[in-house]
Amino acid sequence: MIAEMTRYLKKMGMLVLLYPLRIFPIKSNRLLFDDNLSHKFCDNIKPIINCLLENYEDDFEIYLSISDMSDCEALNGKKIIPVQYHSIKYFFIAMTSKFFISNSGGYSFLPLRKTQYVINTWHGGGAYKRFGVDAYNVSKFYRYDIMLSAKKTSYFLSTCKRTTDIFSKALLIPRDRFWEIGMPRNDILFHADNEFGVRIKRKLGLDGKKFVLYAPTYRRVSDDTFGESVSVDYGIDTKKVCEALNNRFGGEWIFAVRLHPAIKKRANNFGEDVLNLSEYDDMQELILASDAMINDFSSSMWDYMLTGKPGFMFATDIEHYVSTTALYTPIDKWPFKACNTNDELIETIKNFDYEDYRRKCREHYQYMGGCESGEASRKVCELIYGKSKV
Numbered sequence: 001m002i003a004e005m006t007r008y009l010k011k012m013g014m015l016v017l018l019y020p021l022r023i024f025p026i027k028s029n030r031l032l033f034d035d036n037l038s039h040k041f042c043d044n045i046k047p048i049i050n051c052l053l054e055n056y057e058d059d060f061e062i063y064l065s066i067s068d069m070s071d072c073e074a075l076n077g078k079k080i081i082p083v084q085y086h087s088i089k090y091f092f093i094a095m096t097s098k099f100f101i102s103n104s105g106g107y108s109f110l111p112l113r114k115t116q117y118v119i120n121t122w123h124g125g126g127a128y129k130r131f132g133v134d135a136y137n138v139s140k141f142y143r144y145d146i147m148l149s150a151k152k153t154s155y156f157l158s159t160c161k162r163t164t165d166i167f168s169k170a171l172l173i174p175r176d177r178f179w180e181i182g183m184p185r186n187d188i189l190f191h192a193d194n195e196f197g198v199r200i201k202r203k204l205g206l207d208g209k210k211f212v213l214y215a216p217t218y219r220r221v222s223d224d225t226f227g228e229s230v231s232v233d234y235g236i237d238t239k240k241v242c243e244a245l246n247n248r249f250g251g252e253w254i255f256a257v258r259l260h261p262a263i264k265k266r267a268n269n270f271g272e273d274v275l276n277l278s279e280y281d282d283m284q285e286l287i288l289a290s291d292a293m294i295n296d297f298s299s300s301m302w303d304y305m306l307t308g309k310p311g312f313m314f315a316t317d318i319e320h321y322v323s324t325t326a327l328y329t330p331i332d333k334w335p336f337k338a339c340n341t342n343d344e345l346i347e348t349i350k351n352f353d354y355e356d357y358r359r360k361c362r363e364h365y366q367y368m369g370g371c372e373s374g375e376a377s378r379k380v381c382e383l384i385y386g387k388s389k390v
Helices: 002-023 045-056 088-096 140-152 161-170 184-191 194-204 238-249 283-289 300-305 318-325 342-350 354-368 376-388
Strands: 027-034 061-066 081-084 097-102 117-120 155-158 178-180 210-215 253-257 292-295 311-314
Touching: 002 088, 002 140, 027 045, 027 088, 027 376, 045 061, 045 184, 045 376, 081 088, 088 097, 097 376, 117 376, 155 161, 155 376, 161 178, 161 354, 184 283, 184 300, 184 376, 194 283, 210 238, 210 283, 238 253, 238 292, 238 342, 283 300, 292 300, 300 311, 300 354, 311 342
Parallel strands: 027 061, 027 097, 061 081, 097 117, 117 155, 155 178, 210 253, 210 292, 292 311
Antiparallel strands: none
16 A cells, blocks of 8 residues: 555656656657667567668657667667667657657656657567456555556557456456557567578577577566566476477477566576576567466567467466466466476476377467557558658
């Protein structure tokens, strides 16, 4: 209650403090992109910007929120202007941009005007873990906080009809603001050629090898609303997993891990033989390059399911996680078989059946009312271009 009230009051203070910036005119061709989880050039932000540069390069001023201004290598040669996250310039650009594009939030405390458009691409497919007003015994201040963003959201991208139905209630956003076109970051999963993954493997130094991508979601220090995200001992036997994958699928397997970008305290709980890709910004490139995935409660299984490649679910704390986080979609409806011990995971890999797995993926996609278009980036860019002329 106290934490939620404090958070809400801080945002109200920012709304008052930033209000004078409304004196500056809005530029119809100015856009501010903000990956609100890592503040880098990645996730859904990246393909939208690339599409804009490819089709409308001379039409827009494109700003990108960056947390570390010394780490702008990915922007080299691109007409993208980096701006330090939460600097004075950042707030000025936010208040004078006609479009604010985020993959999570970060705009609730901005006193935006009605002529500005906020596009929330979100950062996960499907509808699995409960969140928003559904996740906790929330106070009125938490609801007020959620409403600050809801009122400003012009478009919210949706990957499936279940996302639309559930998120509209959890985030208090009117249902008619949801746009069922899928996530821009997933466009590449529909269009990349077979050599794309080979090139990424070469880049990772894994040419000629196979690797399994382990992508666990975050855990909190405690089960409260605003606890800090941490990495933990996930309990997976990396050597046995690679042996099982080798026996079932053949080839030389490498175990790679990519931790959730929201994790602030990262413990090194993996051995030296594990390839840590947590700082690799583009998850979709890893999805295309990998030969199998293991996750836990991460919505990355939605993305991976689209590839048809083997996917597995492993978590030693399934019972606790379900009881404290709660789920929208029962685990038995998920496309990956849930395993809570290493022995069960090894056995599942050993008995993996492609036909049965792909049938489950199709059934899950239909159950969720999937609406990935493979053209989300193009559709968002066309919307932006059209609105910029009004």
